[in-house]
Amino acid sequence: MIINVGRKPHVVFENRLAKAKKIESIIKLEKKIKSEHKLLEVGTGSGEIAFYYAKHYQQEVFAVDISDNRQFVNGYSFQLVSDTKLPYDDNFFDIVISNHVIEHVGEKQQQQQHLDEINRVLKPDGILYLAVPNRWMLVEPHYQLIFLSWLPKKFRSYYLKKLRNIDFYDCEPLQQNEVEYLLRESKFEYRNYCVEALDIFVREEKGYRGIYGIFRWIPSWLLKKIVWLIPTQIYVAKR
Template sequence: MNRQAHAVTDLASRKPKALKIERLLGLKPGANPLELLEIGTGSGGIAHYFGTHPTLSCNVTAVDVHDNRQVHAGYDYIPVQGVELPFEDARFDVVISNHVIEHVGDKEAQLTHLREIRRVLRAGGCVYLAVPNRWMLTEPHYRLKFLSWLPKPWRTPYLRWSGKGDLYDCEPLELAQIEAMLATAGVSYRNICVEGLRETLDIERPGALATRLLRRVPDNLLKRFRGLIPTLIYRIEKSGHGR
């Protein structure tokens, strides 16, 4: 399958996204620069954010199979093919995979993507993994309602009927699927969808009614519905058991 790049070209949206990643991972200045890898850099906005951060010192490397960068400063860029990463074991302190796994291929390729992340991560390092939820109301790549809800054989015909594309080339996952893959890949993970939702609203819509109302809802209640949150977000470490 000839998969499309699906790069986010709205460069302005990358700064709040990067700030959310920074907060969710709890990244702080240390004695040495952080070795940071962004997989699937797209426009380069997130890599640029961390590579030019005013207080957080990062040596940033970005990779992608398509070069759609709009900003080039602050990081090193390496083109790649497939899901294998051209780095030695335990190279990075931080790895970011933001809406990438649905583009890498079938389930075996997705599992390889997770295993490669584990391989290049240093002991004590952390990973930000964001996965579009199959049960999101509006599919984010084609902006078409219920597209990912359909059985696979129906998705491309629906996309063509809508006039928004010729081939559905993404593999979105539901909560049980991605967590089974994470366990198989041998990583320790924590589902931080609720925290991610709160950070998104606090950063992007701090004064909105929805944000104010959400602040009053306890985490335990929201976690009951995290399988329906549009983006599944995980903090990953090297090994152990997930929850």
């Protein structure tokens, strides 16, 4: 990942096991996970997701990040990186996970490079799990401010400064058409799994508490009509 001046890694330490299992459930809709598969997690953070796959599947797992904030350090190979370049050969991985990373790597150019690099290191039959917060989420998850990402880009840092005394809004969340444009530009075929992932998230991570309880009563056919409003955009992509 590349972090421009003022950008932070935003490491999450809670609910990583539940997140690993949700990612696993979505991946399995497209590809059976096998012990002989090589897996890469880009932006590993605490390391728990990489650790889960290494332990659960006894597979060869790799992880990269711009800083080492790991709480789980065993069972997989880890490398520090300074930009979007991945230190691996072409056609090396069967599965790559980019979970809430692309919004942190920089501007659109760096986001495109992030996906280009993943395409390069994936095997021809490999898959990418991609999750990115939706620009149209009601509450921005990194700073917990309502409508922060809805604002025009030039006003976001001003809003953040006024309410959190933070000078720079260091994330670039994407709306659905922007994610899909970047995937196409990186020569990926893709499928949106927001509805399936939301069901798993509500049932297994959050239960039916609070605002997420709303989704219990919305039928899948209707969710598919308003998928562009779901707080996290989730895709499985293939070369």
